[in-house]
Amino acid sequence: MTNFAKRLWPDTVASRAILILVAALLAFHLLGYWAYRVGVENLATAGQDRGLAERIVSIKRAIASLPQAPERDRVAHDLSSASLEVHWSKVSLVLGTAPMTERTRAMEARLKELAPELAAESFRVGFADDGALGAGEANAYKHMMLVSVRLDDGSWVNFSSSALGASQRLDWGLTAIMICFAVGIVVVALLLLRWATRPLRDLALAAERFSLDQAPQPLPETGPVEVRRAARAFNTMRERIRSLVTERMQAMAAVSHDLRTPITRLRLRSEFLEDDATRSLIDADLGEMEAMIDSTLDYLRGGASSEPLRAVDLASVIETIVDEHVDQGHSVSLVGLNSAPVQGRVLSLKRAASNIIGNAVKYGEAAKVSITDAGANFAVLVEDEGPGIAEADCERVFHPFVRLEESRGRQTGGSGLGLTIALAIARSHDGSITLENRPEGGLRVTLLLPKLARTVQPAADMRA
Template sequence: PDAPLMRLPETGPKEVRELAHAFNGMQARIAELMERRTQALAAVSHDLRTPMTRLRFRMEDVDDPVLRAAMAADVAEMEQMVDATLSYLRGEASEEPVRPLDLVALVETLVDNARDRGLAADLAAPPRLVVAGRLVSLKRMVSNLLENAILYGGAAHVVLAEEGGEAVLMVRDKGPGIPDDQLSAVLEPFVRLEASRSRSTGGVGLGLPIARAVAQAHGGTLILENGAGGGLVVTVRLPKVQPETN
């Protein structure tokens, strides 16, 4: 929606003028719909967060610590669902500029954070691997992949490598994998392989779709496959840039 409209000149033969006029009208309608969607998302975000904030304050008046903890967990679950859903609906739109980023440093920080929380995660990577990207979006992508691997597979084994002009990020887990006929389905929004919708078993089914959207927004790809020795393997390929040398 931020890109300028490519308005066609409405000149030439009648058929060409009519086609150009229809195309320009379609573009204008799409731009208006996108703008309305953005405004609606902002309103929804504000309207949902306000009552959740009130609930957090009211929880302090609950004397029963067990009940208070359960209420806090419910509110946290709602906040996470709202954040994930809004993030997906925004399409990871961001005003953050694209700049050279060391993917190794970014992934290493997130892996270390997971290990500090007592989770199983490890990383094999070269000293440096630079991509052109948005820090916040790439952090969300990697975080989603790590959390998915740890949640469903018990561990996240991460490998970063350089292949030609691409930076390759592989995240492997030790879980049961995904049936081959459902590998594409789990990349669609809100798809869950198990009936439960508890946060303890994976939230609302947006982690992988958001990760794929981020990869695509950076000119890359994300694919899923079952590992030869078991577990799920997620492979992200991003265009690599050469760091400037003085």
């Protein structure tokens, strides 16, 4: 299927069902209309043929009972009608040399069947179009059916009829009624299909909004049996996931508690060491172990937090982090908006921004942070002066426990979870994080977060 055909092909259950329904209705109406027309025409033809045969017999008898020629001609004219014209003549209107065609034979057999009396008579049947008259194009009998019945004295009663040759015209009234019925059926079907597929839309919406940091809202198990089964399976799956994550968090919390106890004992014992260099190395290793435990727990939470959502000024959060780095003597600057209201959790957003800015300071020596308006989002850009990373690693670096050798050796510390945790927090706020190498060197990290519902006018501000 071509791309153009794919764009035209309906993409939802309701639209495809409507297409199938319309195609079925169209086929049904065409077939029904054809059957109706055939049936009506057959009935009309049968009744017309029978009436024609009976009139031919009765008129022939009436004219044959008259002895005088003038009276026969007058009665023939008097018995004529709009659909059947009658003439008495000494000769046959249908030439004896007229060619016999398929419809001529069929009409002759039909008249003999409907009027057995004609079977014993000498009569001729022909159509003017087939040359039964042998006249030119201007002949008055053109397009007519002709019947000539011979009387006992050798004269002929000639009949001509145009009713059988009339073409059937399309019944526009009936067609309009059928179209109205079809439109009504499609409208009702569309409403019913939207009602029937609503549980599917609710299921898709619930799957898109599924998050571990929100109170579970069971999906209503309504609709057809297949949809109810899907909703029930989704609710069961969601509960299993939450139970699995909860059990894993409890296990990790227990492990972290058990690990902190010996770490604390080791830290206390290191205080009694006389060698300051050895004590510093031990304290650094113990601090790294605690940091790894904290990072692992944050990663396992997957951005989940018990902190409620509320209006947060992202600019103030970023400014606080930047000020902390400046106080520590790091080269960090902040430019851009002085107000960036978003819907979020302060502690989670601070953790994500701290991980990003901390990486820039640790691996890039200096960081420039800017807050800009990006349409429906606020963008936090963190640029460093480090070596950057390979293009192939821009996605891999978000994977848990990934440590790039060029910038994340053991001497720099880190557990390979900073960006993973930041991305999980951003996604839990309907945001995103992207990485790109700057043309002039260094790495640019972009954090996008949706704006708060109310619009805030941006104001440029320079801070350092």
